[in-house]
Amino acid sequence: MTQSTEQGTIWLTQEAYDKLQAELANLKGPVRQEVIARISAARDEGDLKENGGYHAARDEQGKVEGRIRQLEDMLLRAKVGETPEDDGTVSPGMKVTYKFVGDDDDEAETFLLGAREIEDSIEGLKVYSPQSPLGSAIIGAKVGDTVSYDAPNGKTLEVVVVAAVPFTG
Numbered sequence: 001m002t003q004s005t006e007q008g009t010i011w012l013t014q015e016a017y018d019k020l021q022a023e024l025a026n027l028k029g030p031v032r033q034e035v036i037a038r039i040s041a042a043r044d045e046g047d048l049k050e051n052g053g054y055h056a057a058r059d060e061q062g063k064v065e066g067r068i069r070q071l072e073d074m075l076l077r078a079k080v081g082e083t084p085e086d087d088g089t090v091s092p093g094m095k096v097t098y099k100f101v102g103d104d105d106d107e108a109e110t111f112l113l114g115a116r117e118i119e120d121s122i123e124g125l126k127v128y129s130p131q132s133p134l135g136s137a138i139i140g141a142k143v144g145d146t147v148s149y150d151a152p153n154g155k156t157l158e159v160v161v162v163a164a165v166p167f168t169g
Helices: 014-043 052-077 116-121 133-138
Strands: 010-012 077-078 093-100 107-115 124-130 146-150 158-168
Touching: 010 014, 010 133, 014 052, 052 077, 124 133, 133 146, 133 158
Parallel strands: 010 077, 107 124
Antiparallel strands: 093 107, 093 158, 146 158
């Protein structure tokens, strides 16, 4: 379910890959046909300049086609992978717990190092991309390591890796 460090490759579990494939099939089939039917019906109403239904359907068609292209690209670059090794080293596909240097253990936060596109399918777990400032800094770190990274606000932050275990869904 996560992006790899290889440029452009997206590492996905089989479950995530299947879910994206199903969404793509639905968009290319029933959803696309329904939008085309609405455009056709609105076109039959006459003057297109002041036809709100026509313009709304065309806007929706643009969004659907954009999502189709995004999914096709993602699936083209996808590598269905095995669960990462449980060796305490942070890598894509790991559930990582970290805390800021100086914080107590009860202030630790946990996230999945993976593709942001799958966040909605994971209940209650944040997803950080390996390309995010924290994600890129923490890859390769081991439990107990302290790493620093530049936050979007320009500050340099230091975090301690508390745990790193393979995400199993």
